[in-house]
Each structure stands twice: as C-alpha cells, then as structure tokens.
Amino acid sequence: MSVLSLRGIGKTFGAVAALTDIDLDVDAGQVVAVVGDNGAGKSTLVKILSGVHPPDGGTITFEGREVEIPTPAAAHKLGIATVFQDLALCENLNVIQNLFLGQEIRPLRLNDVAMETRSWELLRQLSAKIPSVRVPVAALSGGQRQTVAIARSLLGDPKIIILDEPTAALGVAQTAEVLNLVERLRENGLGVIMISHNMADVKAVADTVAVLRLGRNNGVFDVDSVSTEDIVAAITGATDNVVSRRARRGQS
Known part of the structure; x- marks a missing residue:
C-alpha cells in the first residue's frame, strides 16, 4: 500500500486550470521524480501537498486514510515535509539554530546540549559532511x-x-553530495518526491518518474526501463501517456 496516493487532484486559479485529474503514488523507501516543463503544474502540486493551496477536487490518501491538508502545519503534523528551493535558512545563524528555529528544545530555557546532540544525530542519519554544527550557515x-x-x-x-x-x-561535487542525501532518505524508509529538471539526477536516484504536461499526467515510468529520450518526449508532448501505459504493461 502506498504511503501517499493522489487521485483526480485538480486546481484552478480563475480561468486557468493549473492541475487536472492528477494521480500520483509514493511508497515507503521510494524516490518518485516529478518532472515537466515550466507551467506543467509541478509547483502547484508541491504547494497542495505542503498545505499552501487546497485542491479544488480529488482525494489525498495518506497511510490508507483519506485526508485534507488545509495548512502547512497540517502537512507537518500528518508527516509530509517540504524543502523548498529557496531553503529558507538564516545565514547569520549556525546549523543548530537553523535546525531548531521555531521548535527549540526548552523545558525552562534553551537546552543547547540537547539540540547539539540531536543535530549531530540528524546529520549522521544523512551521512552528512558538515564540519561543525556551530558554524554559521x-x-x-x-x-x-x-x-x-x-x-x-x-x-x-x-x-x-x-x-x-x-x-x-549546484556544482558537480555539491550535486553528488545532495544525491547521496536522497539515497540516504530512501534507505531510511522515507518516501521522497523530487521535483527536478535535471534528467541525469533523475536517472541517478529516482525509482519512478511521473511526467506532468500542461497540468495533466503524461506518463509514469520505471527509471530502470525507460530512456532519457522517452522521458523528454513525454515532457515535450512528442508522446502522450499511452506510451507510458504500454511501458508499464510490459513490466508486469
């Protein structure tokens, strides 16, 4: 059973249909890359799952039960975390302060020791290469x-x-570092949705690729059995989702 399932998700802004009948499934320990050209609906989908925008239609199922995500706090409580492209980090604060900003450990006063210990635990979980949690971001x-x-x-x-x-x-070395983090997340049993324009990154770490085109599904592909050219063809509209359905039938 999928941890997260979307069925028939739609979202309009005035007369513009940003998403129409979107389906998506994410399993535990699976990396699903969501790809598409500019205007395909990727950002709208992220904002729906992170509680920024409510969908106009369709259902969201999380761990087998139908849910609503009216706010970012509701998404967090449910178990959906989003790392936006701008990262929302405070550069003048150190690593610990950024990790716990707004959720500090403080029974009576700030517990620096507990936060530093927890910071290192999180970074070790990701096999991260951070020299010190006291260094400014x-x-x-x-x-x-x-x-x-x-x-x-x-x-x-x-x-x-x-x-x-x-x-x-990011440069080549930094990209490799981040892709290693994605693999650590998968190894830790998390479901990962990765929005990306970079087909090399998608082929490197994703298990499944879901293509959006003009706000609609245009194919779900198994990474091991699809070429980059086929993915790009689905993104640009050179092929439609019939191709992806044939590919999936061939895998079963």
Whole structure:
C-alpha cells in the first residue's frame, strides 16, 4: 500500500486550470521524480501537498486514510515535509539554530546540549559532511546548506519528504553530495518526491518518474526501463501517456 496516493487532484486559479485529474503514488523507501516543463503544474502540486493551496477536487490518501491538508502545519503534523528551493535558512545563524528555529528544545530555557546532540544525530542519519554544527550557515557550501534544510525537515519524523529542485544551481561535487542525501532518505524508509529538471539526477536516484504536461499526467515510468529520450518526449508532448501505459504493461 502506498504511503501517499493522489487521485483526480485538480486546481484552478480563475480561468486557468493549473492541475487536472492528477494521480500520483509514493511508497515507503521510494524516490518518485516529478518532472515537466515550466507551467506543467509541478509547483502547484508541491504547494497542495505542503498545505499552501487546497485542491479544488480529488482525494489525498495518506497511510490508507483519506485526508485534507488545509495548512502547512497540517502537512507537518500528518508527516509530509517540504524543502523548498529557496531553503529558507538564516545565514547569520549556525546549523543548530537553523535546525531548531521555531521548535527549540526548552523545558525552562534553551537546552543547547540537547539540540547539539540531536543535530549531530540528524546529520549522521544523512551521512552528512558538515564540519561543525556551530558554524554559521553563511560559511557553508550550497550542498551543505541543502543538507541542513533536509536535516531540519526530519525533525518531525515525516513519512514523505518533498524536495523542490534540490540540485538547482549546484556544482558537480555539491550535486553528488545532495544525491547521496536522497539515497540516504530512501534507505531510511522515507518516501521522497523530487521535483527536478535535471534528467541525469533523475536517472541517478529516482525509482519512478511521473511526467506532468500542461497540468495533466503524461506518463509514469520505471527509471530502470525507460530512456532519457522517452522521458523528454513525454515532457515535450512528442508522446502522450499511452506510451507510458504500454511501458508499464510490459513490466508486469
């Protein structure tokens, strides 16, 4: 049974249909890459799952029960964490302060020792390469900042993590570092939704690729049995979702 299932999700903004009849399934320990051209509906889908926008129709099922996600707090409580592309880190604060910002450990006063211990636990869980949790985030590389943002998302023990363009604007070494983090999340049994434009990254870490085109599903592919060219063809509309259905039937 999938941890997260979407059926018939729709969202309109005035006369514009951003999403129409979207289906998506994410299992525990699975990385699902959601790809599509600009305007395909990826950002709207992320905002629906993170509680920013309510859907206009369809159902969201989480761990076997139908749910609503009216607010970001509701998404967090449910077990869905989102790491947005801008990361929302405070560069003048250190790693510990960023991890616990707004959710500090303080029975009576700030418990620095407990927060530092928990910070290292989270970073070790990701096999992260952070030299010190006392260093300001401004001194970290792009890959290390992404590490901090992902570690922060783990504080609520989520079941699903959404990564919005996690390797955008990163160099080769930093991209490899972030892709290793994605693999650690999968190994820890989390379901991961990765929004990406980078087909090399998708082929490197994803198990399944879900293509959106003009706000609709246009194919679900198994990464091991699909070529980059076929994925790009579905993104651009050179093929429609009939191709992906044939591919899936061939796998069964």
